[in-house]
Amino acid sequence: MREMCSLPDPLIAGDGTSVESIHAWRQARRPEILDLFATQVYGHTPDQQAQLTFTVTDEDHSALDGNAIRKQVTIKVAVDQQTLEIDLLIYLPHAALTSPAPIFTFLNFGGNHTIHADPTIKLPKSYINPDQLPAAVQRGAKASRFIVEQIVARGYGLATIYHADVDPDFDDGFQNGLHPLLDGPLIRTRDAWGSIGAWAWALSRAMDYFETDDQIDQTRVAVGGHSRLGKTALWAGAQDQRFAVVISNNSGCTGAAISRGKQGETIEAINREFPHWFCHNYRAYNRKEDELPVDQHMLLGLIAPRPLYVCSSTEDEWADPVAEFNSCVQASPVYQLFGQVGIPSYEMPTPDEPLLTGNIGYHLRTGKHDLTAYDWRCFMDFADRQFKAKA
Numbered sequence: 001m002r003e004m005c006s007l008p009d010p011l012i013a014g015d016g017t018s019v020e021s022i023h024a025w026r027q028a029r030r031p032e033i034l035d036l037f038a039t040q041v042y043g044h045t046p047d048q049q050a051q052l053t054f055t056v057t058d059e060d061h062s063a064l065d066g067n068a069i070r071k072q073v074t075i076k077v078a079v080d081q082q083t084l085e086i087d088l089l090i091y092l093p094h095a096a097l098t099s100p101a102p103i104f105t106f107l108n109f110g111g112n113h114t115i116h117a118d119p120t121i122k123l124p125k126s127y128i129n130p131d132q133l134p135a136a137v138q139r140g141a142k143a144s145r146f147i148v149e150q151i152v153a154r155g156y157g158l159a160t161i162y163h164a165d166v167d168p169d170f171d172d173g174f175q176n177g178l179h180p181l182l183d184g185p186l187i188r189t190r191d192a193w194g195s196i197g198a199w200a201w202a203l204s205r206a207m208d209y210f211e212t213d214d215q216i217d218q219t220r221v222a223v224g225g226h227s228r229l230g231k232t233a234l235w236a237g238a239q240d241q242r243f244a245v246v247i248s249n250n251s252g253c254t255g256a257a258i259s260r261g262k263q264g265e266t267i268e269a270i271n272r273e274f275p276h277w278f279c280h281n282y283r284a285y286n287r288k289e290d291e292l293p294v295d296q297h298m299l300l301g302l303i304a305p306r307p308l309y310v311c312s313s314t315e316d317e318w319a320d321p322v323a324e325f326n327s328c329v330q331a332s333p334v335y336q337l338f339g340q341v342g343i344p345s346y347e348m349p350t351p352d353e354p355l356l357t358g359n360i361g362y363h364l365r366t367g368k369h370d371l372t373a374y375d376w377r378c379f380m381d382f383a384d385r386q387f388k389a390k391a
């Protein structure tokens, strides 16, 4: 049993008052916590408005051997004279033609063409990491992470964006991707957003598109992601309450896992390795986790009362499954304020026995840091319950 550290309480406001109503949570404490995460961890999403245009460049109703609808949408982002194009790939079940489909929205690591061997998927025009082996960016190279046929067969859509279309994942002083368009003044402040903030922004732009597409049910949009993109999905879901379900897969440090007492990756390690993911202020907490005014269970709390699903895997010690599960436990009081269950058991479950009955779902999968067909089946089982409860 790991000794629990003392944690900031999501339901005690900065001025020491206790949060006892949904009203007080919504009006005061939730905005306060959101602002702390923006100022100290992920950076503030700029107010700068961009002009968005959505162009459907491809729509095929007999994709995947006749089993799905495929759409490719170019999201053009324009600010003054600068523009950026982001490719959104969507698969939908045919049922969407008569009744709008619920959809999972995930960023991907290698390019949209890596999620399925479908030869029609556009190749990325944006940056490809030269460290990637050519095989890792071939068509369908990451198909095991997206089981598109099974998702569509269960009545869900899948939407994905290559994260480097939004911001290439390396430390270049924010010269490329979305940052030059939205960052404004040349001198970056210590609370300016990093790559995770920019990726999360793009998930919300996908949501903006869904609102224009009557084959997609905008009230049943799940946002999720694996690893650094799981951290991103949590931050997107915390900020944008249009996402009805939020999924974190193996998101670990500065994702689902509580930082105080964390094993494996620490704040210091992540800031050293990935200085471009967070805001500059976050570095002040290297080896000083106790001084953070928040911890990651409060990020999970920001998703309440919307359903949240967290997944860990047994061999992913770097992410720290115990710290990820404890975070679900510690976020539960926020769900309880809404009269909900939160996580249904405070005992870490046996591997491969998902907790699906609460408003926070969780499983510990046997195996490595990865996103697998098993994980997807659990996400869909959880979403089935949540969306049915809402219907």
Ligand code: GTR
Binding pocket: 226, 227, 228, 229, 251, 252, 253, 265, 270, 273
């Ligand atoms: C690791 C990083 C983790 C996790 C992972 C990933 O190197 O330390 O925080 O995000 O990358 O995104 O695959």
